[in-house]
Amino acid sequence: MTNATTKPTNKALALIAVMALTLALTVVLGLVVGCSPQGGSSDAPKGETQQTEKEDPMANQAVEWTMDIDCKTCHTTESESMADTGIPQASEHAGLECVQCHTEESALKTAHEGVTYADKPASKPTVITVDAETCQSSDCHGTMEEMAAITADNQDFKDEKGKVQNPHDYPSNEQHDTMNPTCTDCHNIHSKNLQKDAMMWCAQCHHKGVFQCGTCHELRERAVQ
Numbered sequence: 001m002t003n004a005t006t007k008p009t010n011k012a013l014a015l016i017a018v019m020a021l022t023l024a025l026t027v028v029l030g031l032v033v034g035c036s037p038q039g040g041s042s043d044a045p046k047g048e049t050q051q052t053e054k055e056d057p058m059a060n061q062a063v064e065w066t067m068d069i070d071c072k073t074c075h076t077t078e079s080e081s082m083a084d085t086g087i088p089q090a091s092e093h094a095g096l097e098c099v100q101c102h103t104e105e106s107a108l109k110t111a112h113e114g115v116t117y118a119d120k121p122a123s124k125p126t127v128i129t130v131d132a133e134t135c136q137s138s139d140c141h142g143t144m145e146e147m148a149a150i151t152a153d154n155q156d157f158k159d160e161k162g163k164v165q166n167p168h169d170y171p172s173n174e175q176h177d178t179m180n181p182t183c184t185d186c187h188n189i190h191s192k193n194l195q196k197d198a199m200m201w202c203a204q205c206h207h208k209g210v211f212q213c214g215t216c217h218e219l220r221e222r223a224v225q
């Protein structure tokens with residue numbers, strides 16, 4: 001078939017042409033840069049042509065981050081979670097803008113210093129940019145006590161021995177009372193594993209996946225954080 005033989009030849013010719021053009025541009029650019037350090041408006045396109053040798057030159061440009069930027073462009077995982085009915089804690093908030101929950105502008109600004117479109121965003125929370133007070137505002141959910149009433153009959157949050165626990169209410173004791181969790185300690189909104197996330201919080205002390213103490217060994221304190 002003729003196609004089979006002409007194609008590589010065409011490719012080779014095209015390659016030579018591109019190489020020649022690149023060489024020519026390099027020479028021209030070298031001269032331009034050499035002769036006029038300030039350059040001129042007509043030089044800009046030539047500089048850009050040379051940069052297209054990379055995949056996407058814009059990908060590595062630092063982004064001017066603001067609260068108005070389109071978050072979804074980079075944070076595809078979190079964005080998709082908002083439409084996933086398998087993650088009700090995310091999808092039931094689908095009507096909200098990212099920044100209605102992620103209100104901590106200065107923490108966000110710091111997290112985005114020098115980011116580019118090529119950077120890989122964190123897949124787990126490492127900084128707190130959601131004020132738990134937002135969840136508890138009267139427009140939204142209310143306090144732990146109010147949540148405790150809603151989940152009073154909930155049977156889904158249990159330890160490895162099957163002991164059921166209301167996730168929003170647990171017995172009062174010295175340790176529990178000095179270390180109260182807040183909404184975002186357990187609800188990492190974009191995570192599928194709410195039960196596991198909540199268990200992780202308790203496991204800071206209840207390390208064997210059991211909501212007991214003093215049963216396997218005498219009561220002793222565990223260093224937390």
Ligand code: HEC
Binds near residue numbers: 079099121129130
């Ligand atoms: C209903 C409130 C809410 C909305 C809406 C929301 N988030 Fe979150 N997001 C959270 C909470 C809570 C966390 C857990 C970390 C924390 O406490 O800051 C979190 C965590 C994150 C993280 C850290 C990594 C991770 O996946 O846990 C990123 C990134 C993030 N959100 C981006 C977004 C983007 C982008 C949008 C919009 C598409 C969005 N969020 C919408 C509440 C929300």
Ligand code: HEC
Binds near residue numbers: 098115126128
């Ligand atoms: C240009 C891409 C880009 C855009 C646009 C962007 N982000 Fe990010 N974001 C990142 C990257 C990359 C990181 C990780 C930075 C690091 O840890 O070095 C990050 C980090 C975060 C974190 C912290 C995650 C953690 O570690 O806990 C949150 C929350 C977040 N972004 C939310 C947002 C929100 C809300 C918006 C929209 C207002 C937004 N981002 C827009 C790229 C982007």
Ligand code: HEC
Binds near residue numbers: 135141142147151
């Ligand atoms: C110790 C971890 C933990 C903390 C802290 C926590 N939650 Fe929860 N929450 C859970 C778990 C686990 C469930 C899921 C129970 C289930 O599987 O039905 C849940 C369920 C919910 C539900 C769904 C209730 C229903 O059945 O309709 C809402 C809404 C909620 N939490 C809001 C909050 C708010 C608001 C706060 C802060 C005031 C908060 N949670 C604090 C662990 C926690």
Ligand code: HEC
Binds near residue numbers: 198224
């Ligand atoms: C800061 C450490 C700490 C954290 C975090 C913690 N606990 Fe505890 N918990 C204890 C200690 C210590 C005891 C035993 C207190 C005593 O007997 O005097 C206890 C006792 C209990 C008991 C009573 C057990 C019994 O047999 O009387 C239950 C139930 C319980 N915790 C559930 C939870 C749940 C659910 C969580 C997570 C939402 C949690 N705890 C988080 C330290 C902690």
Ligand code: HEC
Binds near residue numbers: 206223
């Ligand atoms: C299901 C059994 C079991 C329960 C319940 C249990 N532990 Fe343990 N714990 C162990 C075992 C096994 C070890 C390791 C052997 C040892 O040090 O005795 C251990 C070790 C420890 C240690 C020393 C090492 C470490 O991991 O830090 C501390 C501190 C501790 N437990 C605290 C607690 C506290 C606090 C509770 C209740 C919140 C608790 N344990 C509940 C079984 C248990």
